[in-house]
Amino acid sequence: MAWLINQQYFRDKLQFGPGGETGAVNEMVRHTFERTGANILGKRMFDQGEVSWPEEAPFHTPVYVLTHEKREPWVRPGGTTFYFINEGPERALELARAAAGERDIRISGGADVIQQYLTLNLIDELEIALAPVLFGAGRRLFENLGETASQFRIDSVLNGTHATHLRYVRA
């Protein structure tokens, strides 16, 4: 994640202090954040964030968390409210669409949730930051896909120092 933490826009959003890169990768991050009107998260990613995000969580939109847990909405300062959705990914998307208006919906992860939406054939664009780090273990992004998953084509590629930013769109 070093590439992201070094971007000026992201540092500003998370109140990490001044400085940071201001080039094409920073503009890509800004564009992604600004066009997002609602976010969808998996429970595992939410659990990690709940203990590590700053008070002002870095979404500034409604966030729909896919979970079996029943919980009242959690309102954070700065425009982020987490809603806990027990009725599955299509219901979360429906709520996110209504909230996002003209803006886009970002499925922020983790891998499980992205795989569910890929299999449902509901993903129009994939933005992937690819870094050459061999973990040797862990969850893979593109597994557990049903045969209904869409195919994609390359839309654009941005070459960063520490990551390659792949933008794929539905073919």
Next chain:
Amino acid sequence: MAWLINQQYFRDKLQFGPGGETGAVNEMVRHTFERTGANILGKRMFDQGEVSWPEEAPFHTPVYVLTHEKREPWVRPGGTTFYFINEGPERALELARAAAGERDIRISGGADVIQQYLTLNLIDELEIALAPVLFGAGRRLFENLGETASQFRIDSVLNGTHATHLRYVRA
């Protein structure tokens, strides 16, 4: 593999006829072939090639095939001779080094063989053609790695229409 079959240099090498792209990707393919003095292959990849390569196999170097099968060298027209090595990846590399002279050794695949050399910490460079094709099944390049596997950094990235050409070097 569409990206490769469309390159002028590759078409010429495999006697696929005239035409093909002549840009930066073509130059990358030429550079990779020209600097290679010996190839190493796995048995599974060899078996596939044995029934599909043209008479003049597309290596034009000695090729060391890792296998448990005992077999005499197989000489093809155009400078390709296949040697069948039963003594493991380090012995194959030793023979390839002696044959390659000042040129480089290419581990052409498949995934199993690349993983063995990664785990042995013997790979200096990775050249990966990444295409957005979701197979949903199959062998993965970066799995079964031992903890001794090296880490890599981005050296260069070349953006093709159908594939992104990542060149990583040992960090």
